[in-house]
Amino acid sequence: MTMSDLSRVRQPVEQARGLPNAHYTDPDMHAAELKRLFADEWCxxxxxxxxxxxxxxxxxxxxxxxxxxxxxxxxxxxxxxxxxxxxxxxxxxxxxxxxxxxxxxxxxxxxxxxxxxxxxxxxxxxxxxxxxxxxxxxxxxxxxxxxxxxxxxxxxLSGSAPPFDVRHADLLARWAEFAQPLHHGGPDSRFSLSVETNWKLAVENYCESYHLPWVHPGLNSYSRLEDHYNIESEGFSGQGTEVYRQLRDAEGGTFPDFAGLSPKWDKAAEYIALYPNLLLGVHRDHAFAILLHPDGPGRTREDVHLYYATADTDPDLRAANARQWRTVFEEDIFVVEGMQKGRAAQGFDGGRFAPAMDAPTHRLHAWVATRMAAG
Known part of the structure; x- marks a missing residue:
């Protein structure tokens, strides 16, 4: 890898190339990322x-x-x-x-x-x-x-990061309405997925909505590609939807809403990757977190946890919600594993970005390139 490789990653999204293959396959590069991207950040x-x-x-x-x-x-x-x-x-x-x-x-x-x-x-x-x-x-x-x-x-790990509230002030302000008690749903609201892919590919896939029509047809049937918007900031990126649909039981009941939310959240939901290893989702009636644990350059464990506004939510509805999200996250596995296999192609140059759709993914690449170059 040369400095010019990283410079091209940091170009505007229209001209940029993706990170070189070594960032997904090379054990030495993986070790360097753990030092520069994980040890020096809040993980x-x-x-x-x-x-x-x-x-x-x-x-x-x-x-x-x-x-x-x-x-x-x-x-x-x-x-x-x-x-x-x-x-x-x-x-x-x-x-x-x-x-x-x-x-x-x-x-x-x-x-x-x-x-x-x-x-x-x-x-x-x-x-x-x-x-x-x-x-x-x-x-x-x-x-x-x-x-x-x-x-x-x-x-x-390094002790060198700014205080958490300073480092992530933008996200804390964006989601200030969710600064209230979150109640973990218990054993039926947690599961893990083992995926044969680099941790960055899990982040890249999560933070963009471009793949929805082809990878998540069920979700896309009501939360269409055109209903989504990009989210970009320093240290995180993602996407939101303007047509969130609540899960209902046989009688039409839903989970209780979080308290005091503005009207925006009646229909909106947002999905953000907080670099380097946390994927988050917030909705009017529940939230989730996916903690990414890299295991070498080509394997990642995803620990999924679901949260609610109250501790006494209906267990059957909780279980249904966990099943629904597990289905969505499992639909992504063939994609992130396929991209990992693709990084074995020596002629692949990091790929290009779709300018209107891949800005959140490019944001991650630029974040990685900037920190690796500084190191």
């Missing part, structure tokens, strides 16, 4: 629904690093490196609830759920649990910057 790590109770611990590997989201005894969600400060042992292997202290399985050093180191058995010799050369106050779990918004736990 979606998990949801509050993954750790709803005091003491809940949720381990995961993200951008190649072992992390632990933990709800402390004080109720606060924190993100730590999932390693003991003694010899670097992994502390939690699978999601569970911590009763009392978090104990390292290697030498039994124990940590409070707030991260503080509380016991160090035999550290000064048999029967001696302290040592003047070891300061427990300096050896708590290593905490990473985190932030919660829209029910999602974000992490900034």
């Amino acid at each position: 979606a790590l998990c949801t509050e629904a993954d750790i709803p109770r005091t003491g809940d611990a949720f381990p995961l590997t993200f951008a190649g690093e072992p992390l632990l989201a933990l709800r402390g005894g004080d109720g606060v969600v924190r993100v730590f490196y999932n390693v003991c400060r003694h010899r670097g042992m992994i502390l939690v292997e699978s999601p569970r609830r911590i009763e009392g202290a978090l104990r390292c399985p290697y030498h039994s050093w124990c940590y409070a759920t707030t991260g503080r180191l509380v016991t160090t058995p035999h550290v000064g010799g048999p029967g001696q649990n302290t040592h003047p050369g070891l300061d427990r106050d300096r050896l708590g779990l290593i905490e990473l910057r985190s932030h919660i918004w829209h029910g999602i736990v974000f992490v900034n």
Whole structure:
């Protein structure tokens, strides 16, 4: 890859080329993206629904690093490196609830759920649990910057990103009406999809409506291509519709609306990709989040969560809504996997953009190119 390759990506959409193939296939390029695009940004790590109770611990590997989201005894969600400060042992292997202290399985050093180191058995010799050369106050779990918004736990691995509310001020202002409690629908409102594609292709496909008539004929039957509009900003892009249709049960009932929404949302809905790895949708009566977890350059796990305005929504209607969205998201799989296979063509030059329709996708490419060039 040369700097000229990235310069052409950053041209106006009418002249631009897409990112070179290496950004989708090369392991070294993928590692560089994890450093420059993931570590330095606010990334979606998990949801509050993954750790709803005091003491809940949720381990995961993200951008190649072992992390632990933990709800402390004080109720606060924190993100730590999932390693003991003694010899670097992994502390939690699978999601569970911590009763009392978090104990390292290697030498039994124990940590409070707030991260503080509380016991160090035999550290000064048999029967001696302290040592003047070891300061427990300096050896708590290593905490990473985190932030919660829209029910999602974000992490900034490098610690260098601007505050979340500053970095994403435009989106927070755009969706200010949805700054209210979001209630996760529970086990029937979450599912995961494993897709053989690069994470960027999942973002690219999500943020444009151009493919609707051919990939989503059911959705396009009432929310047509001409009913959609593009959304572009620094750090996110997407599309909206002006003809959102609520799901109804056999008696015509719907989910309760979010409180205080302006008339715009009677029919509108918006779908935004918040770079690098979060896909969001908001409607008058529910919202969803798709957290993208890259697994190498050619595989991505999509964790889908649905949210509602109240905690007591009808379970049958919730299940129907989850099925409906799962169908839509599964319809995209052959497209993003097909584009991934296409990146093996050495003669493919990144492709062109349809100027009127692909602006949200071009916005992502330009964002990636700008940050990779700066790195």
